Amino acid sequence: MAEAKDIDDSLEFLRHFEKYTENPDLASLIREKLSLDKKSLDLLGCQLKEDDFKTIAEASPLKSLLLLNLEQTGLNSAGLQPLSASDCFSNLSNLSLANNNLDDEALFFLSKCKALKLLKELNLSSNEIGALGAKVLSLAEDMGNLESLNFSYNRLEPLGIKSLADSRLGRQLSEINLRDTGIGDEGLKFLAQVPPLEKIMKIDLSDNSLTHEGMEVLARSEVFPNLKVLILNNNHLGDDGIYAMAESRMFENLDTLVIHNNGLTTDSAISLSTSKSITRLRTLDLNNNDLRAEGVEALAGSNNMKDMETLDLGENKIGQDGAKALAQSPNCSGLKSLRLNNNNISDQGAMALAQSSTLTRLESLYLENENWIHAQGIKAMAESENLTSLRRLVLALNVIGDEGAIYLANSQQLSGLHFLNVAGNKLSPKGEDALQKSTVLTNLEILEIV
Structure with a gap:
């Protein structure tokens, strides 16, 4: 029928x-x-x-x-x-x-x-x-x-x-x-004047030329009392804007905060690390700012990181010291996804991540672009007992070479990987064949070499 x-x-x-x-x-x-x-x-x-x-x-x-x-x-x-x-x-x-x-x-x-x-x-x-x-x-x-x-x-x-x-x-x-x-700062000032929008849980205000002046007014309001997800990419908030947010009770329910490219420095990281209101974040994305190692150390030492599952600190000039601070932080033990692209963490930073006894829940690790990881850093990761939960590993545009590719291909500890990206690492057919014909990485669904 x-x-x-x-x-x-x-x-x-x-x-x-x-x-x-x-x-x-x-x-x-x-x-x-x-x-x-x-x-x-x-x-x-x-x-x-x-x-x-x-x-x-x-x-x-x-x-x-x-x-x-x-x-x-x-x-x-x-x-x-x-x-x-x-x-x-x-x-x-x-x-x-x-x-x-x-x-x-x-x-x-x-x-x-x-x-x-x-x-x-x-x-x-x-x-x-x-x-x-x-x-x-x-x-x-x-x-x-x-x-x-x-x-x-x-x-x-x-x-x-x-x-x-x-x-x-x-x-x-x-x-x-x-x-x-x-909308600009004037739009934020209008928002600050309306009665509370109690149902709003997610708002994207990216690319609106917002500055600390507009954010300071908004942060003093109660327009978004139940906001959980806030996206502010490509504005001009600066450290003063983040300080205003960190001091505002309106943001106490946030679980996701995304602020790419806003001219943030170490001071912004300190504001977030000491905030009494922004304490429940599960996702923090500060890609393409200028936090430096000192900013990462402030975040890593903060109890506000205790619920964090996804952390993106790419393009922040954190270096190996920033990577080490994350690797040694008990506050980062809940992380499932970590992105540190374009940070020059070097082999020492990669080794610190591999040796970390707190980052054992990581499922996704992004270390692409200008981190200058060589075979030595890859060897530490391939032999690490702490990275066995990894399912996604991105190493594009480093310098791992054929030797690093062979370490990956033979890694029992990384046998759970579903996705591996090693594009732009100057592999010869020898390194490519080792990965493509690996008898260990049998769970790989996607391998990106070129």
């Missing part, structure tokens, strides 16, 4: 598109991109015409869709208008409209859609939406279940953020991506 129903559904599908579309290729395309259970339609990268969107909007066989991906399809306001007026998507929980040509007018049509009552995730990234579009969407009355909103790479600016944050829609969101939306 199930087979008969599937045949009936397929016939209904074909009859609809034969009757209503002038583009025979559209029917074939949708059949190809529609999931077997007819719950998901992924048209990513398929260039469509305005009439195609109208046909899709009228396609009753697509009523059961839960997920619709229209990224990079050439969608504009004229194409979104019939989609928004349709009741065909009344079961949608996930809608992606990223990387198109949607403007403020398009957001007006979307805000008036009556069929998105069950929608939970909306992706509007990389369009042409401004402050007016954000305000229009914030007034939507039929998105009462929306939880996640991605507005990244649009030009919302401070007024758009103010409209969104001070709205019913803003207050119901649990996750919002505002990366590169032009």
